[in-house]
Amino acid sequence: MPYIRNATLADIPFMTRVINHAILHSNALWEEEPVTEKNRQEWLDHKHQQGFPVFIIQKSPHDPVAGFGTYGPFRPHAGYALSIEHSLYIATDQQGKGYGKALLQHLLQTATVQNFHIMIGGLSADNTASIALHKQAGFTAGSTIPQAGRKFGQFLDLVFMYKLLQK
Template sequence: MSVIREATTADLEAIRAIYNQAVRETTSTWDHQERSAADHQHWYDVKHDSSFPLLVAEDAGEVIGYASYGLFRPHSGYAYTMEHSVYVRPDHHRAGLGRALLEQLIELARERGVHALIGGLSADNVASLALHTRLGFAEVARMPEVGRKFDRWLDLVLVELVL
């Protein structure tokens, strides 16, 4: 049974391992470089200092997924719009964990006065697109060939949930 809770600094290495696996093996992120421990600590500090939620899913004492949101764009007019991310360890895919993390993140966003959540998804990430659709996100933009990874062009799909 998984528990979802706020992350602590003790979770950072497990979160970094999940993210770096996605960098190496998926188009869930279009980063090409894995994050160092220092990079990840800085990422965490920005989340913490900005009071952005960082949730982890834990099972049997192991972090198996995480979700967070942060600024969509840095201009003041976007202050109520956030961009979110959800990552789950591959050995826990298709168990409802991504949905549970995203549902809790949506609830926190509502409680904190966020007006809209944006997701930037690779068009080839069919599972993530389906999850977002099931949770009420609407596709608001499709941008062909704006990214590149694994020697191929990638399409970006922006999805939005107005809270």
């Protein structure tokens, strides 16, 4: 069973490396410019101020960090107050070891305890591994928006997947 804990300032370098790898080498994050550690620290501070978790996953407390995950507001309007959007990132050399599955389940459990109603993920349609992970966790594909974004000189389709937390 992996070890999951709250992120701290000491995790900033790891999170920055993982995000920058996703930015530079994948369609997992539709950004083009790498982020700085200062940016990630401000991001973490903002998440904490808003009361949203950022979790770190490791094999054990003494092993290197394998990934991180979080959630936050889906949209800023009052009608979406119980809807959250999540993200999770696993280091490339740690993928395929069950960390994504464990971290996603932890995010779902935490969001349920916090009485959120629905968790939403926006995924690149070509990210078949992430889509499969979400389906395995009980997410449903809600819609695909063709050519919703652009990265690496090509248009990308956006798949919204969701899971109802409160019935």
